[in-house]
Structures are given as C-alpha cells and as structure tokens.
Amino acid sequence: MDIKEIQNLIKFVAKSGASEVKLEMDDVKITIKTGSDSSGSPAVQYAPVPAQIPQQVVAAPQAEAATPAKAAEPAAPSTATDSKYITIKSPIIGTFYRKPAPDKPLFVEVGQTIAEGDVLCIIEAMKLFNEIESEVSGKIVKILVDDSSPVEFDQPLFLVDPS
Structure with a gap:
C-alpha cells in the first residue's frame, strides 16, 4: 500500500463519519481514528504485522455525511x-x-x-x-x-x- 492510497483512505474515513477503521493486509496493519485528536485531524497508526495473519479488510461504513444546505450569507454592511x-x-x-x-x-x-x-x-x-x-x-x-x-x-x- 503506497502513501497515496493511505491518504485517500484517511480522506474517505474523515468524510464517512466513522470513528475508527482498522485495515489489515498481508504485512501491513493500519488503524485510523477520528475525533480523538483535539486538532480534529484523523490519527493514523501504521504497524507491520507478521505475514502469517490471513488477509482481512474491515471497510468503513458507507454512511453518507449529511451536508447542510449553504445558508445565504448576509450582505456586508454598506451604509455610512x-x-x-x-x-x-x-x-x-x-x-x-x-x-x-x-x-x-x-x-x-x-x-x-x-x-x-x-x-x-x-x-x-x-x-x-x-x-x-x-x-x-x-x-x-x-x-x-x-x-x-x-x-x-x-x-x-x-x-x-x-x-
């Protein structure tokens, strides 16, 4: 798994609203947690896993994040x-x-x-x-x-x- 795939996974998890996602592959184990960091950015743990673990993928839920309709911004004050x-x-x-x-x-x-x-x-x-x-x-x-x-x-x- 290259860095681009990891970045895309982080973006997907952040948008999905999931609080934690674990991904285990042949020799890689990735855990992405959101909401635990005070800065609001997802925390990522990257740890090598022994090769004898069978491949197991836990995907993030496909919940669509509700995006509120953009409210009309009030006009900037223009009077003297x-x-x-x-x-x-x-x-x-x-x-x-x-x-x-x-x-x-x-x-x-x-x-x-x-x-x-x-x-x-x-x-x-x-x-x-x-x-x-x-x-x-x-x-x-x-x-x-x-x-x-x-x-x-x-x-x-x-x-x-x-x-």
Whole structure:
C-alpha cells in the first residue's frame, strides 16, 4: 500500500463519519481514528504485522455525511453609519450557536455591552465546540447570523460599536 492510497483512505474515513477503521493486509496493519485528536485531524497508526495473519479488510461504513444546505450569507454592511462599527468575523467554518446549551441563556444580545475576552458565541466544528471571544470592547449593535446556522471562515457575525 503506497502513501497515496493511505491518504485517500484517511480522506474517505474523515468524510464517512466513522470513528475508527482498522485495515489489515498481508504485512501491513493500519488503524485510523477520528475525533480523538483535539486538532480534529484523523490519527493514523501504521504497524507491520507478521505475514502469517490471513488477509482481512474491515471497510468503513458507507454512511453518507449529511451536508447542510449553504445558508445565504448576509450582505456586508454598506451604509455610512455602519462604517463606524467593528465587525467580528468567524475564525473557523462550522455551526454558529448563540448559547452554550438549549436550556441556557444567550451569550450576548443586541444592546449589551461587552468587554475584551467575553464569550460571544460557540462555533461547532467537527464535533468540537469552540468559544469565540471578543477581541474588542463595546456595545453589540447587530447580530448578523441566526442561531444554529452554518458559518464560513471570515463571515461577519456581530457588529460592535466601540465608542
């Protein structure tokens, strides 16, 4: 098995949603685990196996990953009054959540004053929940994304009045 085949296998496992796949061939044993690494990339173990083991292949399940329909991105603020506001953008791709749990209160609301370091929202990426903290102090003027919506990298999330 060459490196290209291993890379393709890793990509397939990552897309399939399987948490672990073991592949054993004549003299090669490969285990791919996803979700165990904090960086979100699959962990791969590569170990030679004695030749007397019969060939056995355990394939990843053919479950199709549900891809959410891309939500229409809100238009960038273009009025002169919005130019004085600071835009807080998404640092990652994922699902935007305004509260830490369904039964908990919202992190921030329009009109609320925030300080640098305050948690504004959570973005879930690959089953990891990332708290997004404010890099500026000010007052929330507008929330540009609906709760539980997919967001893209660098997509505007909040407008903040720094004055």
